[in-house]
Amino acid sequence: MLLKLDFSSDVPIYLQIRNQIVMGIAEGKLSPGEKLPTVRALAVESGINVMTVNKAYALLKQEGYILADRRSGAIINPDIAKPGFISDKTKNDLKLVISEIKLAGVSREELLNLCGQLYDETGETR
Amino acid sequence: MLLKLDFSSDVPIYLQIRNQIVMGIAEGKLSPGEKLPTVRALAVESGINVMTVNKAYALLKQEGYILADRRSGAIINPDIAKPGFISDKTKNDLKLVISEIKLAGVSREELLNLCGQLYDETGETR
DNA sequence: TTATTTGTATTATAATTAGTAATACAATAA
DNA sequence: TTATTGTATTACTAATTATAATACAAATAA
Structure with a gap:
């Protein structure tokens, strides 16, 4: 190391x-x-x-x-061990944003649509 | 006001x-x-x-x-105008987290499953 | 037991950032 | 022009952050 x-x-x-x-x-x-x-x-x-x-x-x-x-x-x-692991922090970040969205009155389907769309159009970060 | x-x-x-x-x-x-x-x-x-x-x-x-x-x-x-409006900032936060998750090798379905699950179990924030 | 090794809590300090403000400016409208 | 809009620049203070010196608690090894 x-x-x-x-x-x-x-x-x-x-x-x-x-x-x-x-x-x-x-x-x-x-x-x-x-x-x-x-x-x-x-x-x-x-x-x-x-x-x-x-x-x-x-x-x-x-x-x-x-x-x-x-x-x-x-x-x-x-x-x-395997790819696909999501860290606690990331999971928590996601939970926070989803909470906000839910509180904004967005339906489950709308949320999932948006997530799918963002997943598709998303490339790199940082 | x-x-x-x-x-x-x-x-x-x-x-x-x-x-x-x-x-x-x-x-x-x-x-x-x-x-x-x-x-x-x-x-x-x-x-x-x-x-x-x-x-x-x-x-x-x-x-x-x-x-x-x-x-x-x-x-x-x-x-x-209508409920369901998602602010630019929130949308951007969501995009950022989803990017991280995608980069971690998580599939589209896995992501959507997780989002749905978090939506269901999520109540309040702040 | 005692000594040693582990991560961590406490505290301090210098550097950076955040919150607020005084002032000046640029663009628009009357 | 003059008055009104939001904003840029700058400054000052308070709070936060990054790093460190030191001490401590839990576990193991001797």
Whole structure:
């Protein structure tokens, strides 16, 4: 697990860590169940603070990409085995928007139509 | 159009304005096409700065709830006539999440299933 | 037990962002 | 022209964010 951190970037360090781990999973460089380096190891190796690494891990944990506790350390969430996995955070974001739409008085069918349409016309992001 | 602003609230003033206008529309107190007070009128009446009102208007404009330009002043968007109206912002939020999900390798059917499920189990927000 | 290793809570600090405002401006209409 | 509209620029303060130093709690290994 080697990270390439750009300290002059305006993307915060903890986010760079988080992003590279997510991409590592997506590219298959990190496998579900695989052990991640300890927060301390990563911190020393990268010359940054433990809590900066922890912030990345906490975020990944909250998003459902990794599991982390005091005994076992951090591992890639085994449930991301197959493609089609939707993170907790993404699912939550979706739920929030759908709530708003429902409250706006949009019917179930209208919503599903819109979602399908957006799915079709959607390419890339970020 | 009378606004009730709470200056000791931790909801920023411009958001209070925005929210009360959105609710006003939802409750039928403000009709599509109806003229809104000028930024100056609202500012003086409420004892706040013009630009604070403008920030609310700019947000409402961006969200698609009102139309505003230099000639006509600001009016409620006539297209919000019927319930079921989805604001530009909401539509954009939805598009963003769906993009992420699509990129995660989720199929169209899976997405629609999830959306339907979330629609059903969703009650309130905020 | 004690020592060590894990993630995390607390606290601090510098930098950035957000909320509000004073003022000036551009476009339109009368 | 003059008055009215929304908006751009700028500034100032308060709140938030990113990072870090340090201490702690839970678990395991010795």
